[in-house]
Amino acid sequence: MRDQEGGGQTSSWSTWILDAIRKIRAQKQRPSVERICHAVRQHHKDLNPHEDEIKEHLEATVKEGIVLKVFNKGQSTYKDPGGVQSRQLELSKGADLSKVIVKAARELGERDGSTLKSIEKYIRQSHALNVSADVDFRSLLRISAKRAEARGYLVHDGRLYKPTGRPIVGSAPTTPKRQSVQVKFGTDKISQVVGKSSFKSRNTKGKNF
DNA sequence: ACCTGCGCACCAT
DNA sequence: ATGGTGCGCAGGT
Numbered sequence: 001m002r003d004q005e006g007g008g009q010t011s012s013w014s015t016w017i018l019d020a021i022r023k024i025r026a027q028k029q030r031p032s033v034e035r036i037c038h039a040v041r042q043h044h045k046d047l048n049p050h051e052d053e054i055k056e057h058l059e060a061t062v063k064e065g066i067v068l069k070v071f072n073k074g075q076s077t078y079k080d081p082g083g084v085q086s087r088q089l090e091l092s093k094g095a096d097l098s099k100v101i102v103k104a105a106r107e108l109g110e111r112d113g114s115t116l117k118s119i120e121k122y123i124r125q126s127h128a129l130n131v132s133a134d135v136d137f138r139s140l141l142r143i144s145a146k147r148a149e150a151r152g153y154l155v156h157d158g159r160l161y162k163p164t165g166r167p168i169v170g171s172a173p174t175t176p177k178r179q180s181v182q183v184k185f186g187t188d189k190i191s192q193v194v195g196k197s198s199f200k201s202r203n204t205k206g207k208n209f
Numbered sequence: 210a211c212c213t214g215c216g217c218a219c220c221a222t
Numbered sequence: 223a224t225g226g227t228g229c230g231c232a233g234g235t
Contacts, residue, residue: 030228
């Protein structure tokens, strides 16, 4: 009932924005606020909507969970939840959501951290939850957050939770059995690795954070 | 000038 | 290994 008119149809805007996002993605580009505004304006030249208006609607759709806002590499990217919805979350009795929580906190990208509330919302929006009958998502979150803190993946200041820079080393079977280190050819120089490629620069995460 | 397309390096899983 | 992402650039309109 409140989505029809009253200053603008929310559903139309949702569609326009979602379309813009899909279009941009199809071009392999980042659906940033700028691009989205541009794409929407272009598709509705007749209405000539002002950027600020589009931004408002964009934020609104994010609040409604129609669009997912993900912070990544210093910028926000907007996504169509449906296009990412392949992530199923099994919420059984003792489920451990610490990793999901940390990821959510990171992707929310709030400078001062996020409340468990927004983390919960974010997770609901970005996953297909399969809640087992008598399991309370909230409690599960609380417990898991605590666990994440205990493991040093998360820190909290008041009600705000923030991911610590370096976690999630859980049980990654990353080469469980590292072996065979061919030290045999240390003849002259080990320098120079012809063939493979790059050791690129180590930029990315440094920065203020 | 603006738009579309895409190779491929990057990154998380 | 695998799959999603988006920079940087080429090519089209």
